[in-house]
Amino acid sequence: MVGACSTTPGAPVAGPGEYVVQPGDTLYRIAQRAGRTTAEIARWNQIKDPDQLEAGQVLRVVPPGAATAAATPPPRSSGADKARPAPAPRERDPVVPPASRRSDWGWPSQGAVIAGFNGNSNKGLDIGGSPGEPVHAIGAGSVAATETMRGYGSVIMVDHGGSYMSIYTNVGTVGVKQGQRVQRGQKIAEIGSAQGGRAKLHFEIRYRGKAVDPRLYLPAK
16 A cells, blocks of 8 residues: 555655555545555545545545655664664554454344355355345444446445444345435344345455454344
């Protein structure tokens, strides 16, 4: 996420803790790669309308002050230390907190789970259903984005605060808009048409951009 995105003279260059928007980028994808929420990226960059991102725009992707601290040169060391090459910086994975049931969250739909989380091929749950069945927000939050993505149909992302995001895909009719506040159990969409022979809702929970097993957070079912 940090570094220059082009060597063309006059092209935007990202400084420490910054990212240059590329063609086709969305705020959600940028936040996911940075291990942040869309709300954090929008707040740090005073973004009022996430749909108005422009290629070449430079965005802050770390909290204000964090990049400055990281860029502060270390104190001068002895000659022996200078001879020892500094280790290459490593990108840290998002820290996922211990899973715990959330009393303020509920299930997004009433169907049975037909495919579970494994962290690789399935980063969430597939919940069976019929086209037109309601999809509910799992908890209070703000709609971070509504998009149409190839292979996923319509997608809704709800920011619950505390770096938690819920994602609902394979939905048909969308009943909310970006920036709208929602409550637990509120209908936000309907399950879309069958894909691969069966209608279903694909649902994910992410913490700091990293997928976690929804069953560890939702009430037992």
